[in-house]
Amino acid sequence: xxxxxxxxxxxxxxxxxxxxxxxxxxxxxxxxxxxxxxxxxxxxxxxxxxxxxxxxxxxxxxxxxxxxxxxxxxxxxxxxxxxxxxxxxxxxxxxxxxxxxxxxxxxxxxxxxxxxxxxxxxxxxxxxxx
Amino acid sequence: xxxxxxxxxxxxxxxxxxxxxxxxxxxxxxxxxxxxxxxxxxxxxxxxxxxxxxxxxxxxxxxxxxxxxxxxxxxxxxxxxxxxxxxxxxxxxxxxxxxxxxxxxxxxxxxxxxxxxxxxxxxxxxxxxxxxxxxxxxxxxxxxxxxxxxxxxxxxxxxxxxxxxxxxxxxxxxxxxxxxxxxxxxxxxxxxxxxxxxxxxxxxxxxxxxxxxxxxxxxxxxxxxxxxxx
Numbered sequence: 292x293x294x295x296x297x298x299x300x301x302x303x304x305x306x307x308x309x310x311x312x313x314x315x316x317x318x319x320x321x322x323x324x325x326x327x328x329x330x331x332x333x334x335x336x337x338x339x340x341x342x343x344x345x346x347x348x349x350x351x352x353x354x355x356x357x358x359x360x361x362x363x364x365x366x367x368x369x370x371x372x373x374x375x376x377x378x379x380x381x382x383x384x385x386x387x388x389x390x391x392x393x394x395x396x397x398x399x400x401x402x403x404x405x406x407x408x409x410x411x412x413x414x415x416x417x418x419x420x421x
Numbered sequence: 422x423x424x425x426x427x428x429x430x431x432x433x434x435x436x437x438x439x440x441x442x443x444x445x446x447x448x449x450x451x452x453x454x455x456x457x458x459x460x461x462x463x464x465x466x467x468x469x470x471x472x473x474x475x476x477x478x479x480x481x482x483x484x485x486x487x488x489x490x491x492x493x494x495x496x497x498x499x500x501x502x503x504x505x506x507x508x509x510x511x512x513x514x515x516x517x518x519x520x521x522x523x524x525x526x527x528x529x530x531x532x533x534x535x536x537x538x539x540x541x542x543x544x545x546x547x548x549x550x551x552x553x554x555x556x557x558x559x560x561x562x563x564x565x566x567x568x569x570x571x572x573x574x575x576x577x578x579x580x581x582x583x584x585x586x587x588x589x590x591x592x593x594x595x596x597x598x599x600x601x602x603x604x605x606x607x608x609x610x611x612x613x614x615x616x617x618x619x620x621x622x623x624x625x626x627x628x629x630x631x632x633x634x635x636x637x638x639x640x641x642x643x644x645x646x647x648x649x650x651x
Contacts, residue, residue, distance in 0.1 A: 300446045301625035303425035305523050314522050322515045326508065336650045340499065343440045355651055362646040366639055373518045375628075379426050380447040384441035387453050392618045395464045402468050406475040413476070 321372045328361050456636045459598075463640050466594065467647050470587050477586050482580035484649050490556045490563075500649060506549045507645050510599075513542025514638040517606075521631045524624025527646065532624060536610040539634065543603035550596045555586060591648060595640055602637050605630045 306314070339354050371377035374382055426444040435442050445448065459505070474481045485499035492502070516538040523531035527614050541606040560570035560578045577585035618624045 298440055299623065300425055300441065300444055300449075301628070303428075303624075304525050304628075305445075305527065305623070306444050308526065311522060311526050315519065318515060318518055322511070328528065329507055329511065330645070331502055332650060333641075334538055336500050337487070340485045341487050342499075346478070358646050359651050362642060365642050368513065369639050369642065373638075374632055375515055379445065380443050382446060383426075383450070383453075386443075387457060390465075391457055391460060394447040394461070395468070396598065398464065398468050399471070402472040406472045409476040410478075418619065 293356060317372065321368050323366055325368060328365050332361055425497055426461060446625060448629055449625065449632070453630050456574075459636065463591075463594070463643070466587075466591050467643060470591065470647060473583050473587070476479075477581055477583070479579050481487050482584055487543045487557070487579050488553075488649065490551060502549070502553070503645060503649050506546055506553070508643060509542055509546050509549070510638050510641050513539050513546070514635050516542060517634045521624070523619070524627040527619070527624070529616065529619050532613045532618075532627060532646065533610065536613060536627070540603055540606050541611060543599055543606060545633070547596065547599055547603065550592065553592070554589075557585075588648070591644055595637070598637050598640070602630075602634050606634060 335354060335357065339350070341351070344351050344354070370388075376387065428444075430444075434440075441447075441450070471587060488503055489497050489499040490502065491498045503538065516535045520532050520535035520539060521645065523535060555565065558572050559565040560567075560572055562570055565571065572578060572585045572588075574586055574589060576582070608624055613624070615625065
């Protein structure tokens, strides 16, 4: 099915057997990284889980931040290597990632702000709440 | 890897019309745009979860005290089954990316093999999800026939009602994505087996359903952290 009015970008993605070996090696490396991070998260969840730790203390806060950072590392590997976004043009990469990141950071900020306010209201007006 | 996307092309030619300035096909770009909109839905779910649990922090139940069951044993194994599900989904993502790689070499046999593994991994995950729902709905006594302590959208024996609702909506919405992903993968597997893509000259369809499948895995990574771990 050859058409001369369309550029078949997918044909340019073809690679040779040697390239394939290198790419597969990279895939297995990323698999190992993802598995280790998941195992680490589960171990942390069991040892320092909410059941054994003061959820209002600074310790739990740092564990939460560690969970989020590990998750972002995992997400980065999945998007950049498995979804091949790291191999695409810079324009496409930013078209996809930037609007999403800006919107979600904004949404997170506004909801965090509002739920903190709700908490404050509940404490200040506990005599009328529920 | 991505061939033309890594080549240096003159800006004038790149943006001069008649070609994609991103060096991707229409279908692949539209799949990315769809995934952004889908990611916004899941982002909405997860930030709403964060909002509710932040101001209900005193009543919110501890996940490890609810999800400690493992099929075939009565031992107390917190989080281990969910971790296993996460691992299964990551492995099926790996077999998917191996199928994409085989497609770039026009290796029909390997594409069929890795796509088949991906479909099986997705099916195992769906089964695990069903078991997880069964155990959650059955409530603390583990019996689904006793309605008194079953978890539903109207009643939650574990804590605030919203906890059960978020569980059903987030994992349910993700599970329906896994289901449609398995169906799409199965269709592509059948077409690869029939030699459609061999005749077409490229396996871009495998790459496109692959993007969707990796997205499903990506969402689960976030659900695992924000629903189960934190």
